[in-house]
Amino acid sequence: MSDRFVVVPVETEGGARGSDPDPEADDDQADDSVFEPQETEDGVVPILQYNREPNKYGDGVPKENSPFINNTDNNDKANSNSYDGTNMALFEEEMDSHPMVSSLLNKLANYTNLTQGAHEHEEADEDEGPKKKTVKSPQMGTFMGVYLPCLQNILGVILFLRLTWIVGTAGILESLAIVGLCCSCTMLTAISMSAIATNGVVPAGGSYYMISRSLGPEFGGAVGLCFYLGTTFAGSMYILGTIEILLTYIVPKAAIFVAERKEDEVDALLNNMRVYGTCCLALMAVVVFVGVKYVNKLALVFLACVILSILSIYAGVIKTIFEPPDFPMCMLGNRTLQNHNFDKCLKTEEIDNQTVTTQLWKLFCGTSDLNATCNDYFSNNNVTVVQGIPGLISGVISENMWSAYLSSVPTGESAQDIYMPYVVNDITTFFTLMVGIYFPSVTGLIVLYISNVERCIYCMCITNRTALDSCPDVTSVVLFGACIEGVLLRDKFGDSVKGNLVIGTLSWPSPWVIVIGSFFSCCGAGLQSLTGAPRLLQAIARDGIVPFLQVFGHGKANGEPTWALLLTAGICEIGILIASLDAVAPSSPCQFFLMCYLFVNLACAVQTLLRTPNWRPRFKYYHWTLSFLGMSLCLAIMFISSWYYAIVAMAIAGCIYKYIEYRGAEKEWGDGIRGLSLNAARYALIRLEDAPPHTKNWRPQLLVLLNLDSDQAVKHPRLLSLTTQLKAGKGLTIVANVLEGTYLTKDAESKKAEQNIKASMSAERTKGFCHVVVSSNMRDGVSHLIQSAGLGGMKHNTVLMAWPGNWKQNNDPQSSRHFIETIRETTSAHQALMVAKNVDSFPTNQDRLGRAPSTCGGWSMMELLKAMRIFTVAQMDDNSIQMKKDLQMFLYHLRLDAEVEVVEMHDNDISAFTYEKTLVMEQRSQMLKQMQLSRTEREREAQLIHDRNTAASHGAINDKADTGPERVHMTWTKDKLFTERRQRECNANVAVRDLFNMKPYSNVRRMHTAVKLNEVVVNKSQGAHLVLLNMPGPPRTHGGDENCILCLLHHKQLQSVLDKDLTQTITLTP
Incomplete structure (x- = not known):
């Protein structure tokens, strides 16, 4: 309820009440009073009365269109006396041009800079239409809106398909180091992100808006586009994981391309991934195109599957203490055999007192004859059966503590060994590769923030839930190493356990729980990537910093990014055509996500160190050293995972940065880079003030005096061409002009002249500053420019002007006087004149x-x-x-x-x-x-x-x-x-x-x-x-x-x- 003061008439009692007994004593005060009450014929004097009647005096005036600018026209003049007699007579001159305070505060409190769709823009342009009611976005709680979506992205394709392989290859200690390194990077970035999120309203677009509004359009556009590419390729990574689960563990017979020879199996698998991946991408794109609400409905189903999968893993770990599952593996010497084409892990067996060869003998000898010549390694080593999951209390954790990196083809083996039914690595493994493969699993924080920032009630919960989301990965590393045999952990595709998913063999009650859960988890993560990436591209396009992307800023009437979705699907198809999950993961998603993380941390550190006025985050756990540490970790992980991909990603970002800078990013978002430039300029100016420049470092700093015609157009544009040729973009250039008159009357002409001069400078490629001075006469204006142009030590030392060509025909001798006085004043100021x-x-x-x-x-x-x-x-x-x-x-x-x-x-x-x-x-x-x-x-x-x-x-x-x-x-x-x-x-x-x-x-x-x-x-x-x-x-x-x-x-x-x-x-x- 607002409070108002209203002037009402009150009768006096014999002039004693409401009037001054000595009116002459207060004559001086009456002259200075805002209200000047005078007695009427009836002895009535208006006095102030307190009234609580909201929205009656001044509120709801139809002249208000904006909390900042009052858009009035000539038709509103009739409403100008609507403020007469109000309670704010002291400010009655400003009532027609300023909004009411209550209306201003209401609009500021409900301020949002969220992007609008075309439909909302059209309704906002209709001034006569009814006022549109504000529709609040559906908000979800911390658990449903933050934790579960993060969990779905983090516990996705990498956890179900690659974490066991990482633990078996890198060992428990190095795997914990990998998880700790990546989760620490994400945790520190989450702290920085929470600081930015609590520093003001951050619209949909998430991390892009964080970076662009903090570091400027150049950095924002460059990193935003790189992060868009990373999110898009992450979608292709999730789709490839979905197809790998489908063709390897669910329906292997659905493969279109079947290898007739063993050496063609890899090519056949890749071709199947391309075909099914394209179909899956088209289906997901259709779902996203239909509407995000359907994606959200499907997300609940996918989240339920993820939760059941995680619970089944922990249940299976507990079950191994009492009754380990029976998943035997066949070992030949110290090599693991693929358990596909034989049923018994024996070379020979006794049947009816006769020694008979098995199917395994036939695989290595080519025939079932006992006298056949077999593979040397097969002949010299025995086969043994090893339980793949010995259990939590078996002591296998001590064997899995250390790393066991292998090359793609074991050293010393003949070329024929790769065609034997061995379980071998398809790629050479090392520590940095493991970091690059694992890191995309912790990028669910950024992907979540792109699509769900509008639904989060408390942005600070991002940090808390990020710490909880890393717990399943940390515990999984230890539990996998303590329950599963090392050779089985290093079996990437589960060939030694008859093609079962390795993590599925540990789950309870059935491996199918993990298989189905991982399948839907990968589908949900892919849908979220295809939902967030087009919105990120749309946000960049609507900002207009990259001109050729503006077409992708349009979409359906409700704001859905249709064209951006098409481009995203096309780029995602490139990753699917690569068809290798291990090749896609460490390249684009890892590097681009790390670059985004790096600049989020850099934005916070820069804002804090520069002490920018608008940087006041409410997040109490933030400190700039954490942001600096997070930035250092991101840079280190970029080069640890893949130094050449890091250089390529930086080169792409650099090219985009220079393109935006070349095209002229004229956006002013109050970013920290502006403050950094201001501090650097101030420091440089202070240093220039210390001592004059040395003679050998002297260079011309030009003050160019331009002449304008009656229309405020530049008379001699070639003078700017000469300036550009003399300076070549080096040093200081101040282009100035003097208008005769007073500033109050020449304000509009001054701004027009400044715009025309800047346009001419741009046309002639003159880099410098524009300065228009309004003076009572030309001579004084030029004198002021010669004396005071520049700032501190950055002042001009040379004046450039055009020769007065019409001095012979000019009947005004003052022009000659002005010219000579300019020469005298430049000489007196010890400046050169051209x-x-x-x-x-x-x-x-x-x-x-x-x-x-x-x-x-x-x-x-x-x-x-x-x-x-x-x-x-x-x-x-x-x-x-x-x-x-x-x-x-x-x-x-x-x-x-x-x-x-x-x-x-x-x-x-x-x-x-x-x-x-x-x-x-x-x-x-x-x-x-x-x-x-x-x-x-x-x-x-x-x-x-x-x-x-x-x-x-x-x-x-x-x-x-x-x-x-x-x-x-x-x-x-x-x-x-x-x-x-x-x-x-x-x-x-x-x-x-x-x-x-x-x-x-x-x-x-x-x-x-x-x-x-x-x-x-x-x-x-x-x-x-x-x-x-x-x-x-x-x-x-x-x-x-x-x-x-x-x-x-x-x-x-x-x-x-x-x-x-x-x-x-x-x-x-x-």
Whole structure:
């Protein structure tokens, strides 16, 4: 029941009740009060009254659609006054955009991120339809929902078909070590899994969601797909076990392929496994397709059979104490014979006082003649009868304590011995093989969690029941070694006891209890694998991290993964075609399950060590050292069982990881790897802050200043191409832009500009960061970027921008001021500046240029370029030859291959064109002073003068004897009246002679340098694809005096002359 406060009117008694006797004393308080009660004409003052009336004031408002975001539209404005007069007037401004607290808490308490089917999604999209009632998944208790399904998977094909063989081959001690190693790995993983399960809501998909939400989409997708393959191949392993039980122990006569010779028996068995396995797979796939509820109904029957089988084993062990079962074995020397084609374990027998050969004699001698030549080993050894199950108190446990590994063909025997009726190993046995074969039997925990996580009431019971599930295996190892003869334990298929299942010979009351129970146990485990694997694939597909798997995210209307089931059945068929249980078990299921276990433990350890805020598991027995130990055990078992399969599994996971990373996993799940990257980045930034980088480790860290048009689109995308080519993905790149205005009004434009810049960076393959700044003016914004872009020691040291190409036609002199101020600020910040001219003509990332670039100035940042021509300027007193040698030696130490050339410039090289060009520039300043114009008119007049005389820059540079232009139009009056300049009285030669008599001022020398350098560069590198030039320093004039504008224009004119007739140029400030 919720509590509400409601404002109700209450009458006062003569103004004493409900009113303040001294209202003037509280005038200040009344101004600050949220509620401002005022007396009405009737003397009624509203006061607060406590009311317990739930869902009356504000609850159930139709505007609420989400506990986090209120999806409102224009039609909801009529409902905005539904909150008027409520008890939360303090927050009435937020009522229309925020949900009620009670509704928010209710939705948060019932929050679930379980995946929905198509039918549920369609109903969720229908806003006008009735609200769908929440259907709770059927929950099962700890015993039925956790313990018995785990028991069915653990006590399955390996226990019934291979555990006796493992005990007889590895011995009791090593078998206990194998069981303990594998169960410890599973137990530690169960602890980690319980920690993750108690850390929040984990939807169906189980371990995949654990890993992906903890380690990120790359690890989650890679390990999830590998674990899917492992679960699928585990299904084929269970199906092969089912068919082996069917054809070997239940109905051997049902075999389609029958071997006519003994050497063809293995091939015939494998072919029968393939045919019957395919049919069994199709039948199980149909059952799973019909519905999981039928699988659950069948699971109860299968579980009952498993329980009866386990009980019959323990009952048989107890019976051996009083009356051991009679299962004799025939031994020839120390070799076990297959008891199929003879009835008596004798070479000869006495019948009517005559010595008669037996069927066993005929098998080894080929005839029943007493004088026939028999096998040497048969002739030299006697046959004996040994009881296969001597009993619990027989003392056989001491003989079975140690290992007895054998090769597939006994050493020293002739090739004919393998065709004798001996019980031999079909594969060479060793300890690591036993680990790989046994480990899939303890993977029932993960298979259970995939399919049954929604039905588990308490996730912590996984750990407790996992410990109990390992008890039957541990006790079985000891009991098998204490009751059964070692040679019978090493008989994998029970050929020495007339084809009976070895573990069945121990059971009571009949071996058929074990045979039927193991058959249904394998069937149930196969069904669970075929049920869980498609759901795991569907969960991966719905996350969208692997694009080509998205088709498998669809299914039937109720969410059943139809397409994923088809793919699972197809992959499972591959394992069935292998047809060998011993070949399938240690490969795919073992390695992929171990990899999944490893990353579950790694996820917990990483989350704990990083102290991520959302990692707060309620499981009290968890500690990160247990997860680390479990991870180490998983890695060790992977290489112990099969090192080459472990490498293959890791290679597959690595390829999937790189594929997801390449396709761009844009999922943000709050995973631990993000936190690990954050910690690593913080640590690296702190270390970078300690000391500046050494000169030899210097590399350009770029701040790229982009220009955007009115639609917030990038004007010069080739500037990003140049950035990519310069950086090649190395170092820091910050792409920035400045928007004029205030952030409150430019918020939407700022986000749009950032999106457009990121799209252009992606298109041009520029790896870096995007930063959009909103400032009151362009100059301040660029200044802020130059000063504050970057973080800590990871800051830019170079600014890259495009040359203002329309500065001659631009009527706004502020653009020139901004450009010059950018140069000044980068110089003041001790940063390099790169200005790319004609950047739109620069090559793209796909273009390949074969000609080497040319440089002038020898800027060290261009060390990334493999071949260069470097030009340097020599003064009057410099030794050009020595300068060239020094520069060549410097490049040698830098290990750069470049052609060096020294350009000598003399004072008498100043041309008439240079004097005329400089004179026109200086006359502008004098004229503006005399005109006494305002600042705005002065700027406009300066631009007009410059535009009128732009044609003067097109004179011939190569011909030093050419004269300047004959007419120069100037503006002399304030009324903008143009007059024709006085004609020259002297001829061209006199004008040239007068100009050479002028004093070479600084501006003339600067213009001369620009012209001379331009001549050299054009002559040497006019056809070069890229020319790098040192940028002349900016004018020192600051403030708003008359010379400022002209100095800015003069600086730009110098740069224009410097790179005249060059298509692709980058000017640099070191």
